[in-house]
Amino acid sequence: MTEETIAPHGGQLVDLLLKGAEAERTLAEAEHLPKVNIGARELSDLEMMAVGALSPLTGFMGEKDHRSVLETMHLSNGLPWTIPVTLSLDQDEAKRIGGASSVALESHGHVVAVLDVTEVYRRDKEEEAQSVFRTTDTAHPGVRALHEAGEFVAAGPVRGVSLPRHTTFKEYRLAPAETRAAFAERGWRTVVGFQTRNPVHRAHEYLQKCALEIVDGLLLHPLVGATKEDDVPAEVRMQCYEILFDNYYPADRAMISVFPAAMRYAGPKEAIWHAIARKNYGCTHFIVGRDHAGVGTYYGTYDAQKIFDEFDADELDITPLFFEHSFFCKRCDAMASPKTCPHTDDDRVILSGTKVREMLRAGKKPPKEFSRPEVAQILIEAMADRTR
């Protein structure tokens, strides 16, 4: 038996996907059940649950856990958890499923799972927004998504029948059991996970490589579930990661796999949730930079790092690695951060996101100290395609 890097959250990796005859039986049963059509966000939560990325969750949260998460950042059994995982229903759906003990969850006309309903309850959206997003402002994309969701929540254990039929990034869609096996195969005992929803420029490459200096392996784990419309599309980002890996990363010490989660933009609370999920994928360490999972100016720059102090190290188990923003400094003649470079911004290659987008749109590559030229080229072409 191979040595595991770290135990999953709660001790056991959850697998909700039925196989063979059992799956067929459940599919036949589903034909006679009330149907609930689920959207992209809930589908991605379901997929994450089914493959164990949200261990120890085995279904959509009941009111007791939901409340406990909002009020204490722990499940009712005492395990840390910061983001509710719920299945929302609008009033009509809630009425339609009535007292059904099970419902079939459908996506694009296919039954993906059966939910054995233990309760249906009404959620307090204002309270949930304030707790999870620390704001009730509907301009916040997470708050907006919450308000667009139904008023009611159906809870209960899930029996997975089939996963979403992905056509993209197939070779990169490793479930937690598979990343764990890949780490073991490579002999990695310690692995750092890096979450991203952006192309990787030199600054983030630097953080990843600083972390890689102290652990055995790096898992670049880009989120490919739903994001904001103005984020760079996942297909383009994947090309950037691939070319970066081909040219600048050691093949035996770094790997790419995708994270099927949808973004919440919940800043600090999402940083904890991201760390817990990466622990389930087998990461022993997790990089938390400035403004992790943030959006706009809703969160303080270091809030996503400070929130880790609110947990005991042994209840999270995965070790967060906190980083400052980094840059190329011309006088240091190296990548550096305010922790390691004594110079001023005059000597540092610093470009705002807006400035970089402007340059790329104009077909201009940012300086090579900011972005690898191969990555810049892909982004320039993608921008040109979009304009056409």
Ligand SMILES: [Zn+2]
């Ligand atoms: Zn310097």
